[in-house]
Amino acid sequence: MATGITHEESIKRVYRVCGILAIVTAVEIIAALSHYSWLGLSEEAKVAAKLPLNVLFIVLSAAKAYYIMSEFMHLRYELKPLTISVMAPFLFLIWAIIAFSYEGVSWLQLRTWFG
Amino acid sequence: MADSAMTAHHDHALEQSTEELWSGGQEPVKASYGKLMMWYFLISDTFTFAGFLIAYAAIRFAHPTHSAGAWNSWPDPNEVFSATPVTGHANLPLIFVTFMTFTLIVSSVTMVRAVQEGTRMNRKGVMFWMVWTILGGLVFVGSQAWEWQHLIHEGMTPTGNPFGAAAFGALFFIITGFHGAHVSVGVVINSIVLFQTWIGTYDRRGHYEMIEKVGLYWHFVDLVWVYVFMAFYLL
Amino acid sequence: MANAAISKPASHVHAEDHHHEEHHHEQGFISKYIFSTDHKTIAKQFLITGIIWAILGGALSVLFRIQLGYPDADLTWMKPILGRWLDEGGHILPEFYNALITMHGTILVFFVLTAGLSGTFSNLLIPLQLGARDMASGFINMLSYWFFFLSGAVMLASFFVPTGAASGGWTMYPPLSALAQSNEGSGFGTDLWITSIALFIVSVLLGGLNYVTTVINLRTKGMSIFRMPLTIWAFLFTAIIALLSFPALLAAGVLLLFDRGMGTSFFLSEIYTGGEALANAGGSPILYQHLFWFLGHPEVYIIILPAMGIVSEVLSVNSRKPVFGYKAMIYSIFAITVLSFLVWAHHMFVTGLNPFLGSIFVIFTLLIAIPSAIKVFNWIVTLYKGNIRFTPAMLFAIGFVALFIVGGLTGIFLGNSALDIDLHDTYFVVAHFHLVMGVAAFFGTFAGVYHWFPKMYGRYLNRTLGYIHFWITIVAAYLIFFPMHFMIGLPRRYPSHENFQFADMFGELNSFISLVAIISFAAQLLFVFNFFYSIFRGRKVRELNPWGATTLEWTTPIHPQHGNWPGEIPHVHRWPYDYGVNGREFIPQDEPEPGFVPEPEPVHRDPQNDQV
Known part of the structure; x- marks a missing residue:
């Protein structure tokens, strides 16, 4: 192999x-x-x-x-293009994780401040 | 050295320029369409699990961190996961999940061994290692089932649990359930492939690429577990 | 492949045949037409199914436009069909109105513009334009269509359940969709909706896997990636977007099902219904919106990119000019693909989304206008000084560009979160997305159908009917949707605006729009008649390459059989846009350069016999 x-x-x-x-x-x-x-x-x-x-x-x-x-x-x-095509999509998850986590924190703050 | 056709393929590929590889009439990354399909299916499935886990992140951040007795705080994994099937009421945090994780890792190793034996067209070797892989999968699913019934016995449901926020139970059951379903499907597929190996299908075909493809799926299942384990048991 | 003995130095050599053994065996009716694995047949299955759904989805819009434009109209004569959805005066019940708009959106976005557009043209053109005998896996392709069919059957069934079809909007937001008791349409109809969409997602994923792997692995010799037509580039990136974005909707759907059936609180918290407090705590409806739009935004690019690819091709062929900026077009498609994953929350500016987070989404949203604008510029330059042939396909392609400009410009307004506070959920938004999706994407589809109908059926669509179809549709599109931009503050998804005095001034306009909508729908039925009539009685195609195009699909026989080329697959020697080169009107991709000498086949010597 x-x-x-x-x-x-x-x-x-x-x-x-x-x-x-x-x-x-x-x-x-x-x-x-x-x-x-x-x-x-x-x-x-x-x-x-x-x-x-x-x-x-x-x-x-x-x-x-x-x-x-x-x-x-x-x-x-494996050849590089295959490796890149597999790994590159994970980059999209980075922004998603940041945005969703930020939102979650925001909900906690809103609930704490406004009951 | 016992090199297979695949090694020869790679050696030839090294001599070819990128331009030539992509000029049409051949596989540019030296992978069959079946293998590419498996890879891209796995990426897509990863995004499904990512959807669940990112939802978990949002919900988790929206809950206060653990404080004992607070109905809405996130449970402490050390409290929740402290039992094993064989130790009765002893308090052994995270030990059972450690066993489950090692089981899955080892079954991934046996899967790689199966693939390696496949490249040497060693039918008996493939079968030997596939049997252990399937057993590992069954032990994992069985353990997960035990974990579920234990937690349900302790009072954890999708709508509430005695340890803290209700969302913990809901997310735990759904995400480990999806993962467990994937493991179960993998066990079924591996069994079919084991049978095919036994009756000589891949010998007739001239290659054991199918072992490689189902191997990719099995490692994916292991990989998802790394993150599920991290999310619920560690963080 | 063993084709050792060479009889002549052929300029065309076998492309690597892969797994197809079924060149010559007889196929029964079922395997040939029903469970076909031939990409051309599957393309037609997607197309015809898409047309049927388009008629149904369009009919639904006629119904609710009647309600909006002629709220006093008495529809009692429709009781046999609409039955209990009409009140005593023959008016559409508000409950039913909501189901109508929900189903209209769901059907058109998913079944027509995703499956019907991508499914048809990706399937038809990817193997033909790349020089492949079929898709990588005909079996998976067949499954992709039948999962689509199944999802459609489930959605259709939802119309006939006692509580009626889902009525929470095509976006199906909780808590309305999560609480079955909140709304009739939130009952079993919503469960069926979620199930249907889950099946649909399976179909899309199966198709996407096939398209991507076929483009990578099955190009014929000489078809390097920068010799692929722009249609293929568009379909490739569409498939990539689909593979990565639909999973989010699957996750959202599963969590929604659990909230509905198991009492979980993923999307519910601090909620009262019918005066009583529910026990749900800890989740957020906005979480659903994030997950939904993580698909929802890439989805609109899944819809528009194939149309863009088709338009690039049709404009070029009918201007007898290469597409301007071929590589810029490809990089723009790539940029759109990447950016489409970063902008989803611009649909959520007024939900209570964290404002700072919102501002990041504004920046990304405005950025995505740039590659789109580059494409528009390139199309216009392609037309400039071209030798234009105004076939119906060409008219629709040019119309696409015009409509995309208008619709796209209003997207920039909406992308500004501050402006969106006033514009969100008003008819301004309805105008924007209908112009880009409901008209422009359809124009791309029509261009494709008119252009490739000869390849699919060996006949031409009737030109006169085509011109009538085009002119009525484009004028109607502007008359219907342009005025909507000026309906300031008029909220969407309301069955009636009778309680708002300010809305009275739009009454006549609404009636006018509804009238034009009905006429436009009739024009589409004219197209449908043209389509089915021409399959059997259309003017027959007598030449291989009726449009004088350079791409490989026109090198197959007029009625390509299973395997597409009866002999060897052509090799490719040039890019697909050699129009007006060296004094020639066009040069097909498979024509070699003058003086081209093919490489000798590697000769396999048998050491014992030393014979070839």
Whole structure:
């Protein structure tokens, strides 16, 4: 499938990505559990940690998506135009996520201020 | 090296200029129409899930963050998802979903192995790895079903739940339901393809591209789970 | 492909045949005409189904225009058809009026201008103009049509349920559409509407997958992407937009179904109905609007882009001139595609949308006027100093440009959120979208039908009837919709304006508009007669290339069979706009350059026998 690499090398790459995904997932779970009360964090600490934790989750999930698409779905071995045609539509989602989230915040504010 | 026709295709492609590849009379990205269709269908399906998840984002932002006892605040996943089928009333937050996530990841790995064996026209190898993929899918769907019945038992419905905002339950059931339906369809398709492999359809055809195409679908299902898992269990 | 033994240095060589084995086997009636996998037959299925829906959707508009223009008219004679939708005086009930406008919009936007336009011409022209034997997957193509048929059947059924067809507007906004008890039409009719649209979305997605992969993979040798006609570019980007935007409507529809049937609160919150407070909390109706218009705006480009592609082709052929700015046209289509995904909330300026967010949408909306304007400019320059042949197709194409300018200009007014406060939900909006969609897009469709009817049926449409059709329609279009711009403040979607004194001054104008609308509808029926009559009795086409066009579809036989070209598929040697070059009126795409010598076929030597 991939130019120039052996069958054995292909298999190794798959297991390597499997390991990466497993580790990333484990990190995510541990980070999520840190928010749990057994760690004994104070309420203020939990609230303060929420935003950086969420950013971490989003970044790590994007990393997992990258590995799944590039190795499992073979995108890094495909010709460039195919890869671009698959990835480019995701750009449209960026503005959609921003606009919809902004709207959601706006609704909360309106409800809080106007009951 | 055991290179298949596909590798040879790629080697030839490297010698061809972009201009030549796109001059007509050939596949410009060295992919059959079936594979392209699967890719673009997956992109389209991604946008459907994105529609649901972006609606989730809007609704989530419209709710206050979690505070214990507040009827309208967003539930804390650590509180909601703390049971497993085998540990009774023990409080083990997020452990079961970790198991489910690993199951799906591993079944994706076995799927890739199946595709790889397919490029070597190794019918038995394909069957071996497809069986494990299907099993992984079944375990995932079964686990999801258990999770659903457990939450329903705890009092979560589309219109309310004891943990916080009602929207949490509604979105959870709809989005994991859609995902679970996709996994189930994938298990069915994989089973059909396993059967076809067994009776030698792809040997006669001369290539195992169908494994590659259903593999793409299976990885898509895994990929969507990455984001569903993030949305409901992590954030 | 094994065609090793070469008898002569042919200038045309096999394009890579793909999966079609069915060149010569006999097909039964069912597989040939009903469940056909031949793109030409499927195109005709889409066209004829689209025409039937257009008649129905147009008839609905005649009914509600009667209500608007002649509110005192007694329609008791229509009781056999309209039955309980008329009150004692023979007037249309307000409830029914709402269902009429809802169904008119739904039918025309989705069934006629999306399926009927894209489905027909993408299917007909993509393989023929690219030099392919058929679409990538004839089976999926067949499914695409039959899902469309099924969705139409479900929508038609909704007229006959006891509570009647959906009546929440073609946009089906909650909470009206989410609460079945709020409105008769919000009952089972709305469930059927949502189901029908879901099936329709499946049809569109299946079709779109086929169009995109066929354009990528099945072009004949020599047909590089910058030698594709502008029709193909338009259909390609239309399919891309459809694949990425219809899913949002699917999501919206599913969530709406849950709000209706399961008591969820995606789109409902703090809501009272019939004096009692409902338990729903946490959602927002505006969420539905965001999801709906995330499709809704790209949808209008799905409608207009194929018409634009057709117009580019018809203008060029009938001016005997290349389209001006071929690459600029392509980049404009690309820019429109990208921008169409960024502007959706300009339909929502007055909903309580966050104003800052709204201002971003204003900027993007005004930007999208630029590529549209580039296209208009290029069409006009294409016509300039052209050797114009005023066939009916050409008249409709020129009419498209004129109407698109007028309709597009008012879009700029509406794109300004401050102005939109006064203009939203008034007849100004109705005028705008009817001029661009309800007329211009139709003109593009008509141009296409008149131009390619010979290819579809081997006969010509009657020219005289065509001229009558054109002139009545274009004059009527202006008489109907231009005055609407001046109906300042007149709200749309009202069955009657009798409670508003200021609306009295529009009474006569409304009557006039309704009269012209009825005449225009009659002219369309004339076209329908022309269409079906000419299939059987039209003047027969006697030459392969009746319009003297350069594109590949005219190199097939007059009645192309399954597989399109009986022998080898032509190769392409030039772009599709060689009109007036080297003193020749036109040069077909498949004509080689003088002195062209084809590459020798790669010879396969058998090492043991050393024979070819």
